[in-house]
Amino acid sequence: MKGKNIEMTRLAMATIALIVLGSSCALAQNSTPKVQVFGGYSLVHIDNGGLSSIVFDEDLRERNSPFSAASNFSGWNAEVQYNPLRWLGVVADFGGRYGKPITEARFSTLSGLPTLTGYSFLFGPVFSYHNKSKLTPFIHALFGYDRISLSAGTISGVNTPLSSLGDTFTDAAVLFGGGFDYKVFKNFSLRLAQVDDFHTTHDLNNFYGNAFPTGVFTGLETHQNNLRFSTGVVVSF
Numbered sequence: 001m002k003g004k005n006i007e008m009t010r011l012a013m014a015t016i017a018l019i020v021l022g023s024s025c026a027l028a029q030n031s032t033p034k035v036q037v038f039g040g041y042s043l044v045h046i047d048n049g050g051l052s053s054i055v056f057d058e059d060l061r062e063r064n065s066p067f068s069a070a071s072n073f074s075g076w077n078a079e080v081q082y083n084p085l086r087w088l089g090v091v092a093d094f095g096g097r098y099g100k101p102i103t104e105a106r107f108s109t110l111s112g113l114p115t116l117t118g119y120s121f122l123f124g125p126v127f128s129y130h131n132k133s134k135l136t137p138f139i140h141a142l143f144g145y146d147r148i149s150l151s152a153g154t155i156s157g158v159n160t161p162l163s164s165l166g167d168t169f170t171d172a173a174v175l176f177g178g179g180f181d182y183k184v185f186k187n188f189s190l191r192l193a194q195v196d197d198f199h200t201t202h203d204l205n206n207f208y209g210n211a212f213p214t215g216v217f218t219g220l221e222t223h224q225n226n227l228r229f230s231t232g233v234v235v236s237f
Contacts, residue, residue, distance in 0.1 A: 032086045032130050033236035038191055040232010042077035044097045044118075046070070049204035049221035051101065066108030066158060073099040073118070077194075077230040086130055093142050093175070095120040095228070101150070110157040114164040114211070120146040120198075122175050136189070139178035146173035146200045150211045167211040171201040181234050189234040198226040 051069035075097030083089035097118045104110040122144035129137050152166030177196030181189040204220040 032083055033187070034083055035237040036079075036081040036083070036089075036234055037237075038077070038079040038081070038232060038234045040077060040191060040230055042075050042095060042097065042228055042230040044073045044075060044095075044198065045227040045229075046073055046097075046101070047221065047224040047226050048101060049224065050219065051204075051217075066105050066110055068103045068105040070099055070101055070103045073097040073116070075118075077228070077232070081126060083128070087127060089126045089128060091124065091126045091140060091142065093120070093122040093140075093144075095122075102155075104157075108157070110155060112153045112155045112161075114153050114155075114166075115151045116148060117151075118146060118148045120144065120173055120175075122173060134183040136181045136183070137178065138181070140176075142175040144173055145170055146202070148202060148207065150207070162212065162216075164211050167207055169202055169207050171203075173198065173200045175199070175228070177228070179230070187236045189236070191230065191232050191234055194228075194230040196228040196230070198224075198228045200224040200226065 048069045048071060075095060078094045079091050081089050081091040095118075099116060100113045101116045102113055104113070122142035124140060124142035126138055126140040147168065147170040149168040150164060150166055153164050155162040155164070175196045175198045177194065177198075179194030180192045182192050183189045201223050203222040204224070205218060205222065208217040208220065
């Protein structure tokens with residue numbers, strides 16, 4: 001009888017332990033937001049594929065070329081994230097960037113420089129470390145497409161005006177990175193920083209070759225290794 005009581009006590013204790021453990025896991029799960037929406041500013045450091053004042057001198061046959069190549073493009077970044085598990089989620093990432101890939105060199109005055117716009121859509125897993133701290137680090141690996149467009153126009157202020165016919169390319173892209181969210185209120189956080197290694201498969205020879213006269217730009221890269229920095233706000237549901 002005594003042995004039976006001991007077994008019953010052990011069973012009761014084990015049951016209580018399982019209930020406590022299950023409750024704590026459920027509480028932890030409930031403390032993790034199911035849906036997160038992020039929006040904010042992004043700065044993309046573009047791999048311009050080898051464009052430089054030296055290339056402009058050679059390809060455009062301009063002495064003391066008035067051209068230069070831009071590297072930094074401002075834009076926006078937005079994400080919608082769903083968290084089926086405490087540490088694992090899936091995210092859809094949208095981004096836009098804007099600027100002039102060909103700019104004027106110092107002491108030069110040019111007009112009609114074409115504008116480049118880029119839009120990306122990527123999707124993939126995100127791994128987050130949710131804890132009692134207000135700081136939540138995360139990493140993600142995203143896959144999708146990037147679309148770049150160059151406006152049409154005529155560049156003047158050079159020996160021979162250079163016309164851009166405009167062009168649009170859509171190619172595969174991958175992004176690896178991560179960042180930190182800081183909780184300010186229950187459902188509101190600041191994304192202190194998100195840094196991403198952003199790769200595209202844009203063949204810049206074809207891109208600029210279609211926009212400008214044949215043979216103007218050659219020997220450029222057939223892919224891009226960009227760096228994207230984002231910051232903004234996160235709303236949780």
